[in-house]
Amino acid sequence: VAAESLRVLVHASELLTGEGIRNKDGRLIEEHDIGLIDDGALVYSVKSIKGREVPAKIQWVGRTVDLPQKYLKARRTDLKRRRALIPGLVDAHTHLVFAGDRSSEFARRCGGATYEEIAREGGGILHTVTATRAATEEQLFKSACLRVREAMGYGIRTIELKSGYGLDHEAELKQLRVAKRLKQEFPEILFQSTYLGAHAVPKGRSKAEYIEEIVRKTIPEVASRKLADACDVFIDEGYFTRDEGSRILQAALRAGLQIKVHADELSNTASSELAARLGALSADHLLQISDTGIEALAHSDTTAVILPGTAFYLKAAHAPARRLIERGARVALASDFNPGTCMTLNLPAVMTIAALYLGLGRAELFAAVTYNAACALGFEDRRGTLEPGMDAAFAVLPFERFEELYYRFAWPSGATT
Numbered sequence: 001v002a003a004e005s006l007r008v009l010v011h012a013s014e015l016l017t018g019e020g021i022r023n024k025d026g027r028l029i030e031e032h033d034i035g036l037i038d039d040g041a042l043v044y045s046v047k048s049i050k051g052r053e054v055p056a057k058i059q060w061v062g063r064t065v066d067l068p069q070k071y072l073k074a075r076r077t078d079l080k081r082r083r084a085l086i087p088g089l090v091d092a093h094t095h096l097v098f099a100g101d102r103s104s105e106f107a108r109r110c111g112g113a114t115y116e117e118i119a120r121e122g123g124g125i126l127h128t129v130t131a132t133r134a135a136t137e138e139q140l141f142k143s144a145c146l147r148v149r150e151a152m153g154y155g156i157r158t159i160e161l162k163s164g165y166g167l168d169h170e171a172e173l174k175q176l177r178v179a180k181r182l183k184q185e186f187p188e189i190l191f192q193s194t195y196l197g198a199h200a201v202p203k204g205r206s207k208a209e210y211i212e213e214i215v216r217k218t219i220p221e222v223a224s225r226k227l228a229d230a231c232d233v234f235i236d237e238g239y240f241t242r243d244e245g246s247r248i249l250q251a252a253l254r255a256g257l258q259i260k261v262h263a264d265e266l267s268n269t270a271s272s273e274l275a276a277r278l279g280a281l282s283a284d285h286l287l288q289i290s291d292t293g294i295e296a297l298a299h300s301d302t303t304a305v306i307l308p309g310t311a312f313y314l315k316a317a318h319a320p321a322r323r324l325i326e327r328g329a330r331v332a333l334a335s336d337f338n339p340g341t342c343m344t345l346n347l348p349a350v351m352t353i354a355a356l357y358l359g360l361g362r363a364e365l366f367a368a369v370t371y372n373a374a375c376a377l378g379f380e381d382r383r384g385t386l387e388p389g390m391d392a393a394f395a396v397l398p399f400e401r402f403e404e405l406y407y408r409f410a411w412p413s414g415a416t417t
């Protein structure tokens with residue numbers, strides 16, 4: 001790589017490589033697995049995309065004093081031992097593209113109304129569906145861009161985003177086209193776009209007929225036009241049964257999409273077991289997971305994605321994260337950013353909740369938002385650790401220690417590349 005396309009960061013107060021987490025496949029993580037380097041340095045290449053300099057690949061990682069001679073001529077930035085350098089965070093579960101405002105609904109919920117009461121009166125998901133259907137693609141794109149920029153400020157460099165607020169063929173495709181435009185607009189972010197047509201049954205249609213549309217029309221079109229990388233299903237009481245979910249997921253697999261599941265959230269439907277059996281990338285939520293479900297995930301390659309911001313926001317009991325970890329499951333944390341049940345992109349704040357209420361330790365928290373979350377997207381060969389050959393997707397934090405990320409509860413963003 002030519003010297004003019006190399007950049008060097010030196011004197012990071014601490015640098016966390018995450019190397020040991022990869023070596024353990026993200027399971028039973030201990031403190032030394034985080035790969036902490038005191039006074040660290042990072043060399044990476046850059047490329048130019050649309051006249052903008054974008055980080056490309058990591059060339060070298062180590063202590064500043066060990067920086068090889070050949071990198072001394074590259075343009076360098078001195079972090080003066082005041083800023084920590086970590087792999088860019090991975091948010092493995094968001095519903096980032098939507099329109100509409102549900103703040104009044106939140107106020108009602110705080111006043112005692114239940115989520116079910118609000119849904120019956122036309123609030124909830126269906127409110128967002130109406131607004132998202134009415135919005136133009138351009139309006140959805142603009143609001144999504146603002147959200148991605150905010151996420152970047154929290155150190156997030158990889159984002160999963162789902163459709164699921166269109167709930168008909170055309171409106172779902174509109175949301176997925178927005179996701180495709182985001183990929184072009186933000187070359188420094190790696191996105192995974194997920195088709196979640198089976199988020200709810202649209203008002204005024206029969207479930208059977210809607211599933212036919214998903215399986216026979218939308219999945220084949222989404223796959224052939226490369227509008228999504230993955231397919232997700234909300235398997236729960238009042239939504240889709242395990243058999244219906246299984247049918248949809250198998251259609252997605254046949255079409256060449258990756259799969260994941262909103263599993264065992266409101267009730268136990270043994271959907272974690274289904275996710276493990278079908279080889280899903282992830283099983284997400286897991287508030288009601290059984291011991292059998294825990295064992296199924298622990299003995300599979302399916303990542304358990306916990307969303308403690310949602311449980312917090314709904315005042316629900318948290319997922320059994322400690323038991324999942326102790327049984328050997330690979331556990332990730334994600335924001336579940338969505339307008340109804342978790343209106344925040346602040347993944348570090350979600351880490352604070354996980355630290356306080358789920359009992360995750362420092363190394364477990366770090367793994368859960370880096371390597372393990374990258375596994376939940378199948379991106380672990382490119383993202384989640386700072387090692388030579390990986391994407392240069394890192395975050396420079398505006399403080400000295402990694403743990404300040406979740407110690408400073410809900411900090412107002414400010415990570416840079």
Ligand SMILES: [Zn+2]
Nearest residue numbers: 093095262336
């Ligand atoms: Zn979700």
